[in-house]
Amino acid sequence: DLYNIKKQKLKQTVAFYNKIMLLSSEKDVQDEKNDSKSTSDSERPASNSVTETSIAEAQWCGAHDLFNDLQFNTLVLDLRSNSKYRQGHVFGSYQLEVTKDYVKEKTNPAWVKLQDLPCDEEQKTSYKEQMNWFVRYVWVVVEKDWKEETKQVILPFLVTSIKKSRRTCVVKILNGLSEFKEMYPFLMLTFNDTYFSVMMLHSSKILSSIRVVPHYPNVIIPGKLYLGDAKSSAEGYIFKDLRLTHVVNTASRDVTNYFQDITILSNDFKDDFDNTTLEYLNQTKISYCNIEINDSQDVDIKQYFEKFLNSSVSPFFLSLVNFFHEGKVLVHCAAGISRSSTIVIAYLMKKLDLLLFDAMEYVKKCRPNISPNIGFFCQLMLFEEELFGDTKSSRQLLSANTEYSSNYHQWFETSRK
Numbered sequence: 181d182l183y184n185i186k187k188q189k190l191k192q193t194v195a196f197y198n199k200i201m202l203l204s205s206e207k208d209v210q211d212e213k214n215d216s217k218s219t220s221d222s223e224r225p226a227s228n229s230v231t232e233t234s235i236a237e238a239q240w241c242g243a244h245d246l247f248n249d250l251q252f253n254t255l256v257l258d259l260r261s262n263s264k265y266r267q268g269h270v271f272g273s274y275q276l277e278v279t280k281d282y283v284k285e286k287t288n289p290a291w292v293k294l295q296d297l298p299c300d301e302e303q304k305t306s307y308k309e310q311m312n313w314f315v316r317y318v319w320v321v322v323e324k325d326w327k328e329e330t331k332q333v334i335l336p337f338l339v340t341s342i343k344k345s346r347r348t349c350v351v352k353i354l355n356g357l358s359e360f361k362e363m364y365p366f367l368m369l370t371f372n373d374t375y376f377s378v379m380m381l382h383s384s385k386i387l388s389s390i391r392v393v394p395h396y397p398n399v400i401i402p403g404k405l406y407l408g409d410a411k412s413s414a415e416g417y418i419f420k421d422l423r424l425t426h427v428v429n430t431a432s433r434d435v436t437n438y439f440q441d442i443t444i445l446s447n448d449f450k451d452d453f454d455n456t457t458l459e460y461l462n463q464t465k466i467s468y469c470n471i472e473i474n475d476s477q478d479v480d481i482k483q484y485f486e487k488f489l490n491s492s493v494s495p496f497f498l499s500l501v502n503f504f505h506e507g508k509v510l511v512h513c514a515a516g517i518s519r520s521s522t523i524v525i526a527y528l529m530k531k532l533d534l535l536l537f538d539a540m541e542y543v544k545k546c547r548p549n550i551s552p553n554i555g556f557f558c559q560l561m562l563f564e565e566e567l568f569g570d571t572k573s574s575r576q577l578l579s580a581n582t583e584y585s586s587n588y589h590q591w592f593e594t595s596r597k
Contacts, residue, residue, distance in 0.1 A: 237339055237343055237351060238320070238335070238339045238351040238352065238353050239350070239351070239352045239353065240352075240353050240355065241352045241353065241354065242354070242359065243354070243359040243360035243362075243363050243364065244363070244399050244402045245352065246270070246319055246352070246354055246360060247360070247363070247364050247367070247396070247398075247399055248398045248399060248546050248547065249316075249317045249319065249352070250270075250271075250272075250367065250393045250396075251393070251395070251396060251398065252316050252317065252548060252549075253313070253314055253315055253316040253317070254315070254316065254317040254318075254319060254393075255274075255310060255315045255317070255318045255319070256270050256272060256273035256274070256318075256319045256321065257273070257274055257276050257297075257318065257319065257320050257321070257338075258270070258273045258274065258275045258276065258321045259275075259276055259278055259320060259321060259322050259323070259334065259338070260275070260321060260322070260323050260357075261323070262275060262277075262300065264323075265300070266370065267370060268357065268361060268368050268369070268370055269321075269357070269368065269369055269370075270319075270321065270357065270360065270367060270368065270369075271367045271368070271369055271393050271394075272392070272393050273319075273321065274299055274300065274303050274306075274307050274310070275299070275300040275303065276297050276298060276299055276300075277298040277299070277300065278297060278298065278334055278337070278338055279334070280330055280333045280334060282298065283333050283334055283337045284333070286337065290337060290340065291337065291340040291341040291344055292341050293341065293344075293345050294311065294341060294342055294345035294346060295307075295308055295311040295345070297338075297341065315346055315349050316349060316350065316548075317349060317350050317351075317352060318342050318346065318349050318350070318351050318352070319352050319353070319354060320335070320338060320339075320342075320351065320352070320353045320354070321353075321354045321356075321357060322334075322335070322353060322354070322355060322356070323356065324355055324356025324358065325356075335353065339351050363402070363403075364421075366417075366421040367393070367394075394417070395411055395412065395415065395418075396408075396412070396418055396421075396422070397409070397412040397418065397422075397510055397512065397516070398516075398546045398547040399546065400524055400528075400543065400546050400547075403508065404507075404508060404509065405508075405509050405511070405524070405527075406422060406424070406508070406509065406510045406511070407510075407511055407512070407516060407520055407521060407524050407543070407546065407547050407550075408510055408511075408512045408516045408520070409512055409513070409514065409515050409516035409517075409520075410431070410434075410435045410512065410513075410514050410515070412510060412512050412516070413427060413429065413435060413437075413438060413510065413512045414436075414438050416439070416452070416453040416457040416458070416460075416461055417453070417454070417457050418510075419439060419457075419460065419461060419464070419466065420456060420457045420460040420461070422508060422510075423460075423508050424466065424508050424509070424510050425464060425465075425466065425467065425507045425508050425509070426466070426467045426468075426469070426507045426508065426509040426510070427439075427466060427467070427468050427469070427509070427510045427511075427512070428468075428469045428471065428509060428510070428511040428512070428520070428523065429468060429469070429470050429471065429512060429513075430471040430473060430511065430512065430513040430519040430520045430523055431473075431475075431512070431513040431514045431519060431520075432470035432471065432472050433472050433473075433474070434514055435512070435513070435514055437468045437470070439461055439466045440466065440468050442461045442462060467507075471484050471519075471523070473519060475513065475514070475518045475519050475553060476553070476555065477553045477554050477555025477556070478555055479555060479556075480559070481519070481522055481523075481555075481556050481559055482559040482562065482563060484523065485523075485526045485530070485559075485563055511523055511524050516547065516549070516550070517549055517550055517551050518550075518551060518552050518553050518556060519556075521543055521547070521550035521551070521552055522552040522556040522559075522560065524543055525539045525540055525543055525552065525560060526539075526560060526563055528542065528543070529560075529563065529564065529567060530567065533567070533568075535564060535568070535572060535573070535574040535577070536560050536561060536563075536564045536574040536578070537574035537577040537578055537581070537584070538574075540552075540560075540584070554587055554590055554591075557584075557587045557591065558587075558590070558591040561574075561588075561591045575588070
Protein backbone atom coordinates (compact mmCIF):
# COMPACT_ATOMS: atom_id res chain seq x y z
CA ASP A 181 0.00 0.00 0.00
CA LEU A 182 0.97 3.67 -0.16
CA TYR A 183 2.32 3.78 3.38
CA ASN A 184 4.66 0.82 2.82
CA ILE A 185 5.88 2.36 -0.41
CA LYS A 186 6.72 5.59 1.40
CA LYS A 187 8.51 3.69 4.14
CA GLN A 188 10.83 2.27 1.49
CA LYS A 189 12.11 5.80 0.79
CA LEU A 190 14.36 5.58 3.80
CA LYS A 191 15.97 2.39 2.59
CA GLN A 192 16.41 3.86 -0.88
CA THR A 193 18.04 6.96 0.54
CA VAL A 194 20.52 4.90 2.52
CA ALA A 195 21.05 2.40 -0.26
CA PHE A 196 24.55 1.70 0.96
CA TYR A 197 23.07 -0.12 3.95
CA ASN A 198 22.85 -3.87 3.36
CA LYS A 199 20.44 -4.24 6.24
CA ILE A 200 18.99 -1.95 8.87
CA MET A 201 20.09 -3.15 12.29
CA LEU A 202 17.46 -5.12 14.19
CA LEU A 203 16.79 -4.39 17.84
CA SER A 204 16.97 -7.40 20.13
CA SER A 205 13.50 -8.43 21.22
CA GLU A 206 12.53 -7.84 24.82
CA LYS A 207 11.84 -11.57 25.19
CA ASP A 208 15.38 -12.49 24.15
CA VAL A 209 16.84 -10.00 26.60
CA GLN A 210 14.67 -11.34 29.42
CA ASP A 211 15.54 -14.93 28.54
CA GLU A 212 19.23 -14.07 28.72
CA LYS A 213 18.78 -12.43 32.10
CA ASN A 214 16.96 -15.50 33.38
CA ASP A 215 19.64 -17.79 31.99
CA SER A 216 22.44 -15.82 33.62
CA LYS A 217 20.67 -15.97 36.98
CA SER A 218 19.99 -19.69 36.88
CA THR A 219 23.28 -21.05 35.64
CA SER A 220 26.73 -20.00 34.50
CA ASP A 221 28.15 -20.79 31.07
CA SER A 222 30.37 -23.49 32.54
CA GLU A 223 27.40 -25.16 34.23
CA ARG A 224 25.28 -25.41 31.10
CA PRO A 225 25.24 -28.78 29.39
CA ALA A 226 27.54 -28.81 26.38
CA SER A 227 25.89 -29.09 23.00
CA ASN A 228 27.22 -31.82 20.74
CA SER A 229 26.25 -29.99 17.58
CA VAL A 230 25.74 -26.48 16.36
CA THR A 231 22.05 -25.85 15.80
CA GLU A 232 20.77 -24.31 12.60
CA THR A 233 19.30 -21.46 14.62
CA SER A 234 22.74 -20.29 15.80
CA ILE A 235 23.54 -18.51 12.54
CA ALA A 236 20.08 -16.92 12.64
CA GLU A 237 21.19 -15.10 15.78
CA ALA A 238 23.61 -13.05 13.67
CA GLN A 239 22.79 -10.18 11.32
CA TRP A 240 24.42 -9.53 7.95
CA CYS A 241 25.06 -5.79 7.98
CA GLY A 242 26.88 -3.11 6.02
CA ALA A 243 29.88 -0.81 6.31
CA HIS A 244 27.90 2.12 7.72
CA ASP A 245 26.44 -0.06 10.46
CA LEU A 246 29.96 -1.03 11.51
CA PHE A 247 31.08 2.61 11.48
CA ASN A 248 28.25 3.47 13.87
CA ASP A 249 28.76 0.47 16.14
CA LEU A 250 32.47 1.19 16.60
CA GLN A 251 31.43 4.03 18.93
CA PHE A 252 29.58 1.66 21.29
CA ASN A 253 31.65 -1.07 22.98
CA THR A 254 32.29 -3.12 19.87
CA LEU A 255 34.61 -6.08 19.37
CA VAL A 256 35.66 -6.75 15.76
CA LEU A 257 36.88 -10.25 14.85
CA ASP A 258 38.53 -10.59 11.42
CA LEU A 259 38.38 -14.08 9.90
CA ARG A 260 40.17 -13.18 6.69
CA SER A 261 43.61 -14.54 5.88
CA ASN A 262 46.61 -13.18 7.73
CA SER A 263 47.97 -11.61 4.54
CA LYS A 264 44.74 -9.72 3.85
CA TYR A 265 44.53 -8.63 7.47
CA ARG A 266 48.02 -7.17 7.28
CA GLN A 267 47.17 -5.37 4.05
CA GLY A 268 44.30 -3.57 5.74
CA HIS A 269 41.97 -4.10 8.69
CA VAL A 270 39.48 -2.22 10.84
CA PHE A 271 41.00 -0.11 13.59
CA GLY A 272 41.14 -2.15 16.81
CA SER A 273 40.13 -5.46 15.21
CA TYR A 274 41.61 -8.86 16.05
CA GLN A 275 42.53 -11.53 13.55
CA LEU A 276 41.22 -14.98 14.46
CA GLU A 277 42.60 -18.11 12.86
CA VAL A 278 39.30 -19.96 12.73
CA THR A 279 39.43 -22.24 9.68
CA LYS A 280 37.28 -25.10 8.41
CA ASP A 281 39.82 -27.61 9.71
CA TYR A 282 39.84 -25.98 13.14
CA VAL A 283 36.05 -26.08 13.35
CA LYS A 284 35.83 -29.72 12.24
CA GLU A 285 38.11 -30.69 15.12
CA LYS A 286 35.71 -29.14 17.65
CA THR A 287 32.89 -31.64 17.72
CA ASN A 288 32.30 -32.24 21.42
CA PRO A 289 31.34 -29.64 22.46
CA ALA A 290 30.88 -27.85 19.15
CA TRP A 291 31.93 -24.43 20.43
CA VAL A 292 34.84 -22.70 22.18
CA LYS A 293 34.82 -19.90 24.72
CA LEU A 294 35.37 -16.56 23.05
CA GLN A 295 38.61 -15.90 24.93
CA ASP A 296 40.00 -19.29 23.83
CA LEU A 297 39.54 -18.85 20.09
CA PRO A 298 42.85 -18.95 18.19
CA CYS A 299 44.07 -15.36 17.81
CA ASP A 300 47.02 -13.96 15.87
CA GLU A 301 50.13 -14.55 18.01
CA GLU A 302 51.06 -10.87 18.17
CA GLN A 303 47.59 -9.95 19.48
CA LYS A 304 46.96 -12.70 22.03
CA THR A 305 47.72 -10.68 25.15
CA SER A 306 45.62 -7.71 24.07
CA TYR A 307 42.82 -10.00 22.90
CA LYS A 308 42.55 -11.76 26.25
CA GLU A 309 42.57 -8.41 28.08
CA GLN A 310 39.70 -7.30 25.85
CA MET A 311 37.61 -10.12 27.28
CA ASN A 312 37.46 -8.24 30.59
CA TRP A 313 35.50 -5.39 29.01
CA PHE A 314 31.77 -5.08 28.41
CA VAL A 315 30.91 -5.78 24.77
CA ARG A 316 27.62 -4.67 23.21
CA TYR A 317 28.34 -5.74 19.64
CA VAL A 318 30.60 -8.43 18.19
CA TRP A 319 31.35 -7.95 14.51
CA VAL A 320 32.71 -10.78 12.36
CA VAL A 321 34.53 -9.82 9.15
CA VAL A 322 34.62 -12.62 6.58
CA GLU A 323 36.21 -13.08 3.17
CA LYS A 324 34.01 -11.67 0.42
CA ASP A 325 34.85 -14.63 -1.83
CA TRP A 326 34.19 -17.35 0.74
CA LYS A 327 32.33 -20.31 -0.70
CA GLU A 328 28.93 -21.08 0.76
CA GLU A 329 30.28 -24.34 2.16
CA THR A 330 32.94 -22.44 4.13
CA LYS A 331 30.35 -20.05 5.55
CA GLN A 332 28.11 -22.94 6.60
CA VAL A 333 30.97 -24.57 8.52
CA ILE A 334 32.65 -21.59 10.19
CA LEU A 335 29.88 -19.08 10.92
CA PRO A 336 27.46 -21.28 12.91
CA PHE A 337 30.38 -22.45 15.05
CA LEU A 338 31.66 -18.93 15.68
CA VAL A 339 28.24 -17.41 16.36
CA THR A 340 27.50 -20.19 18.84
CA SER A 341 30.84 -19.59 20.57
CA ILE A 342 30.16 -15.86 20.82
CA LYS A 343 26.59 -16.19 22.08
CA LYS A 344 27.48 -18.81 24.68
CA SER A 345 30.31 -16.60 25.93
CA ARG A 346 28.50 -13.24 25.72
CA ARG A 347 24.79 -13.99 25.77
CA THR A 348 23.55 -10.40 25.69
CA CYS A 349 25.75 -9.14 22.86
CA VAL A 350 24.49 -8.65 19.30
CA VAL A 351 26.44 -10.53 16.61
CA LYS A 352 26.83 -8.93 13.18
CA ILE A 353 28.64 -10.10 10.06
CA LEU A 354 30.37 -7.99 7.40
CA ASN A 355 31.02 -9.57 4.01
CA GLY A 356 34.47 -8.21 3.12
CA LEU A 357 36.02 -4.81 3.77
CA SER A 358 36.00 -3.19 0.34
CA GLU A 359 33.02 -0.90 1.03
CA PHE A 360 34.22 0.02 4.52
CA LYS A 361 37.69 0.82 3.14
CA GLU A 362 36.16 3.01 0.44
CA MET A 363 33.86 4.93 2.78
CA TYR A 364 35.97 5.05 5.96
CA PRO A 365 39.65 4.67 4.98
CA PHE A 366 40.65 6.67 8.06
CA LEU A 367 39.53 3.74 10.23
CA MET A 368 41.64 1.22 8.33
CA LEU A 369 45.15 0.20 9.35
CA THR A 370 47.89 -1.79 7.64
CA PHE A 371 50.41 -3.98 9.42
CA ASN A 372 52.99 -1.18 9.26
CA ASP A 373 50.72 1.32 11.00
CA THR A 374 50.81 1.62 14.77
CA TYR A 375 47.74 2.36 16.81
CA PHE A 376 49.71 4.88 18.81
CA SER A 377 50.82 6.93 15.82
CA VAL A 378 47.29 7.06 14.41
CA MET A 379 45.88 8.22 17.71
CA MET A 380 48.58 10.88 17.99
CA LEU A 381 47.49 12.23 14.62
CA HIS A 382 43.93 12.55 15.89
CA SER A 383 44.63 14.11 19.24
CA SER A 384 47.46 15.38 21.39
CA LYS A 385 45.98 13.51 24.34
CA ILE A 386 47.48 10.09 25.00
CA LEU A 387 44.69 7.61 25.57
CA SER A 388 44.88 4.92 28.21
CA SER A 389 44.27 2.24 25.61
CA ILE A 390 45.95 2.45 22.23
CA ARG A 391 43.17 0.28 20.76
CA VAL A 392 40.46 2.82 21.49
CA VAL A 393 38.64 3.80 18.29
CA PRO A 394 38.72 7.58 17.65
CA HIS A 395 35.52 9.45 18.42
CA TYR A 396 33.13 10.12 15.52
CA PRO A 397 29.47 11.13 15.20
CA ASN A 398 27.02 8.54 13.90
CA VAL A 399 25.98 8.39 10.28
CA ILE A 400 22.24 8.80 9.65
CA ILE A 401 22.29 9.22 5.88
CA PRO A 402 25.61 7.94 4.49
CA GLY A 403 27.82 10.70 3.19
CA LYS A 404 25.19 13.34 3.99
CA LEU A 405 23.89 13.52 7.56
CA TYR A 406 25.61 12.81 10.88
CA LEU A 407 24.37 13.02 14.48
CA GLY A 408 26.79 13.72 17.31
CA ASP A 409 27.73 15.52 20.50
CA ALA A 410 29.83 18.53 21.47
CA LYS A 411 33.08 16.59 21.05
CA SER A 412 32.08 15.79 17.47
CA SER A 413 31.88 19.52 16.76
CA ALA A 414 35.31 20.31 18.22
CA GLU A 415 37.61 17.72 16.65
CA GLY A 416 39.20 18.88 13.42
CA TYR A 417 39.99 15.35 12.20
CA ILE A 418 36.25 14.57 12.17
CA PHE A 419 35.56 17.47 9.79
CA LYS A 420 38.44 16.40 7.57
CA ASP A 421 37.67 12.67 7.53
CA LEU A 422 33.92 13.06 6.94
CA ARG A 423 34.38 16.15 4.71
CA LEU A 424 31.82 18.07 6.77
CA THR A 425 30.64 21.40 5.35
CA HIS A 426 27.60 22.33 7.48
CA VAL A 427 26.87 22.21 11.20
CA VAL A 428 23.51 22.51 12.95
CA ASN A 429 24.33 23.43 16.55
CA THR A 430 21.25 22.84 18.70
CA ALA A 431 23.12 23.79 21.87
CA SER A 432 24.69 27.06 20.73
CA ARG A 433 24.22 28.60 24.18
CA ASP A 434 26.54 25.98 25.60
CA VAL A 435 28.75 24.78 22.74
CA THR A 436 31.10 26.95 20.69
CA ASN A 437 31.09 26.97 16.88
CA TYR A 438 34.76 26.08 16.80
CA PHE A 439 35.40 26.26 13.07
CA GLN A 440 33.22 29.20 12.08
CA ASP A 441 36.40 31.25 11.69
CA ILE A 442 39.57 29.21 11.95
CA THR A 443 41.75 32.32 11.75
CA ILE A 444 40.81 33.29 15.30
CA LEU A 445 41.61 29.89 16.82
CA SER A 446 44.49 29.90 19.25
CA ASN A 447 47.76 28.26 18.27
CA ASP A 448 47.41 25.89 21.21
CA PHE A 449 44.10 24.68 19.79
CA LYS A 450 45.55 24.33 16.29
CA ASP A 451 48.53 22.37 17.61
CA ASP A 452 46.19 19.42 18.10
CA PHE A 453 45.64 19.17 14.33
CA ASP A 454 47.85 17.48 11.75
CA ASN A 455 48.70 19.30 8.52
CA THR A 456 45.96 17.69 6.42
CA THR A 457 43.32 18.69 8.97
CA LEU A 458 44.53 22.28 9.04
CA GLU A 459 44.58 22.34 5.25
CA TYR A 460 40.97 21.12 5.05
CA LEU A 461 39.72 23.61 7.64
CA ASN A 462 41.56 26.48 5.95
CA GLN A 463 40.16 25.61 2.53
CA THR A 464 36.58 24.78 3.58
CA LYS A 465 34.09 27.37 4.74
CA ILE A 466 32.11 25.62 7.45
CA SER A 467 28.55 26.99 7.56
CA TYR A 468 26.78 27.06 10.91
CA CYS A 469 23.14 27.20 11.87
CA ASN A 470 22.44 27.92 15.54
CA ILE A 471 19.40 26.77 17.49
CA GLU A 472 19.51 28.22 20.99
CA ILE A 473 17.43 25.88 23.12
CA ASN A 474 17.78 24.22 26.49
CA ASP A 475 17.22 20.52 26.97
CA SER A 476 14.09 21.07 29.01
CA GLN A 477 10.67 19.51 28.52
CA ASP A 478 8.92 22.89 28.61
CA VAL A 479 10.98 24.28 25.70
CA ASP A 480 9.14 24.81 22.39
CA ILE A 481 11.41 22.92 20.00
CA LYS A 482 8.60 22.41 17.49
CA GLN A 483 8.92 25.99 16.26
CA TYR A 484 12.25 24.99 14.72
CA PHE A 485 10.67 22.10 12.82
CA GLU A 486 8.44 24.58 11.04
CA LYS A 487 11.11 27.24 10.59
CA PHE A 488 14.05 25.17 9.40
CA LEU A 489 12.32 22.34 7.57
CA ASN A 490 10.65 24.80 5.20
CA SER A 491 12.86 25.28 2.15
CA SER A 492 11.45 28.74 1.46
CA VAL A 493 12.67 30.09 4.80
CA SER A 494 16.42 29.64 4.73
CA PRO A 495 18.90 29.06 1.88
CA PHE A 496 21.03 27.15 4.37
CA PHE A 497 18.28 24.63 5.00
CA LEU A 498 17.34 24.43 1.35
CA SER A 499 20.08 21.81 1.11
CA LEU A 500 18.56 19.94 4.07
CA VAL A 501 15.19 19.70 2.41
CA ASN A 502 16.79 18.48 -0.82
CA PHE A 503 18.95 15.89 0.92
CA PHE A 504 21.83 18.30 1.32
CA HIS A 505 22.93 18.30 -2.33
CA GLU A 506 26.71 18.65 -2.05
CA GLY A 507 26.76 19.46 1.65
CA LYS A 508 27.62 17.10 4.49
CA VAL A 509 25.86 18.08 7.68
CA LEU A 510 26.62 17.44 11.35
CA VAL A 511 23.69 17.96 13.72
CA HIS A 512 24.78 18.07 17.34
CA CYS A 513 23.93 19.26 20.84
CA ALA A 514 25.93 18.78 24.04
CA ALA A 515 25.50 15.02 24.46
CA GLY A 516 23.87 14.04 21.16
CA ILE A 517 20.94 12.52 23.05
CA SER A 518 17.90 14.81 23.15
CA ARG A 519 17.96 18.13 21.28
CA SER A 520 19.89 17.11 18.19
CA SER A 521 18.14 13.74 17.90
CA THR A 522 14.75 15.48 18.03
CA ILE A 523 15.69 17.73 15.10
CA VAL A 524 16.98 14.75 13.07
CA ILE A 525 13.87 12.67 13.81
CA ALA A 526 11.62 15.56 12.75
CA TYR A 527 13.62 15.97 9.54
CA LEU A 528 13.20 12.30 8.61
CA MET A 529 9.48 12.47 9.38
CA LYS A 530 9.07 15.54 7.17
CA LYS A 531 11.24 14.57 4.25
CA LEU A 532 10.53 10.85 4.07
CA ASP A 533 6.90 10.81 5.26
CA LEU A 534 7.89 8.58 8.17
CA LEU A 535 5.81 8.01 11.26
CA LEU A 536 7.41 9.09 14.53
CA PHE A 537 7.84 5.45 15.57
CA ASP A 538 9.68 4.53 12.36
CA ALA A 539 11.91 7.61 12.45
CA MET A 540 12.82 7.07 16.11
CA GLU A 541 13.55 3.38 15.58
CA TYR A 542 15.83 4.15 12.65
CA VAL A 543 17.77 6.91 14.41
CA LYS A 544 18.09 4.75 17.53
CA LYS A 545 19.58 1.96 15.45
CA CYS A 546 22.17 4.40 14.14
CA ARG A 547 22.81 5.99 17.55
CA PRO A 548 21.47 3.77 20.37
CA ASN A 549 21.75 6.36 23.16
CA ILE A 550 19.29 8.91 21.74
CA SER A 551 16.39 9.88 24.00
CA PRO A 552 14.32 13.02 23.31
CA ASN A 553 12.98 14.35 26.60
CA ILE A 554 9.26 13.91 27.30
CA GLY A 555 8.45 17.46 26.21
CA PHE A 556 10.21 17.01 22.86
CA PHE A 557 8.56 13.62 22.43
CA CYS A 558 5.11 15.15 22.89
CA GLN A 559 5.92 17.83 20.32
CA LEU A 560 7.05 15.14 17.87
CA MET A 561 3.66 13.48 18.38
CA LEU A 562 1.94 16.77 17.55
CA PHE A 563 4.20 17.15 14.52
CA GLU A 564 3.14 13.70 13.34
CA GLU A 565 -0.53 14.70 13.63
CA GLU A 566 0.13 17.82 11.55
CA LEU A 567 1.97 15.83 8.89
CA PHE A 568 -0.47 12.94 8.51
CA GLY A 569 -3.73 13.92 10.18
CA ASP A 570 -5.97 10.88 10.47
CA THR A 571 -4.39 8.99 7.57
CA LYS A 572 -1.82 7.16 9.71
CA SER A 573 -0.44 7.30 13.22
CA SER A 574 2.23 5.87 15.54
CA ARG A 575 -0.17 5.65 18.47
CA GLN A 576 -0.68 1.90 18.44
CA LEU A 577 3.01 1.14 17.84
CA LEU A 578 4.18 3.54 20.56
CA SER A 579 1.66 2.42 23.15
CA ALA A 580 2.56 -1.24 22.63
CA ASN A 581 6.32 -0.66 22.81
CA THR A 582 7.82 -0.92 26.30
CA GLU A 583 10.51 1.63 25.53
CA TYR A 584 8.12 4.34 24.34
CA SER A 585 4.83 3.53 26.08
CA SER A 586 5.49 5.69 29.15
CA ASN A 587 6.16 8.79 27.03
CA TYR A 588 3.19 7.99 24.82
CA HIS A 589 0.76 7.73 27.73
CA GLN A 590 2.06 11.00 29.18
CA TRP A 591 1.44 12.64 25.82
CA PHE A 592 -2.02 11.05 25.61
CA GLU A 593 -3.03 12.35 29.05
CA THR A 594 -1.71 15.82 28.22
CA SER A 595 -3.54 15.91 24.87
CA ARG A 596 -6.86 15.16 26.59
CA LYS A 597 -6.65 18.18 28.89
